[in-house]
Amino acid sequence: GEKINGIGIGAADCWSNKINGFAFAGRCVWGDTLNGLFVSGTVESGTDDTAHNGQDSSRGELNGVSISLWDNEAEKINGFAVAPYNHIIHQNGLAIGLFNNSKKLHGIQIGLLNHAANNPKLLRWLPLINVHLKRSAWDCPKASFRNK
Numbered sequence: 001g002e003k004i005n006g007i008g009i010g011a012a013d014c015w016s017n018k019i020n021g022f023a024f025a026g027r028c029v030w031g032d033t034l035n036g037l038f039v040s041g042t043v044e045s046g047t048d049d050t051a052h053n054g055q056d057s058s059r060g061e062l063n064g065v066s067i068s069l070w071d072n073e074a075e076k077i078n079g080f081a082v083a084p085y086n087h088i089i090h091q092n093g094l095a096i097g098l099f100n101n102s103k104k105l106h107g108i109q110i111g112l113l114n115h116a117a118n119n120p121k122l123l124r125w126l127p128l129i130n131v132h133l134k135r136s137a138w139d140c141p142k143a144s145f146r147n148k
Contacts, residue, residue, distance in 0.1 A: 014040070032060035043068045043083075046075025061090075072097075086111075105132040
């Protein structure tokens with residue numbers, strides 16, 4: 001569907017381009033943009049997964065809370081994610097899992113193994129907790145300077 005406002009429930013899957021509210025599914029909650037609370041086996045938002053109706057959702061994000069039995073896969077999460085495996089490209093907030101993986105972390109990861117690619121080299125892979133709370137020099141693209 002194009003949009004769900006309110007409650008979406010699916011025995012296997014619950015998907016829509018945009019979900020505002022609450023969604024529950026046995027296997028997968030999926031959408032380009034998810035705003036609210038999501039509970040499922042897997043929660044996907046903004047991944048390059050074309051398996052769902054042939055759509056590319058690489059522009060999406062999840063704003064709110066995602067609780068998954070297996071994994072959270074997201075281009076961007078603003079909020080709270082709980083799953084054994086959290087694969088979040090741009091994470092703003094808190095992720096709790098056995099393994100947390102983020103390209104750009106702006107928040108906290110709690111788990112057995114945590115990866116934040118935008119941290120300094122020695123702080124990218126950490127057990128138990130990984131933190132990146134403020135913008136810093138390693139977040140910005142390298143500036144080019146002209147010699148005068």
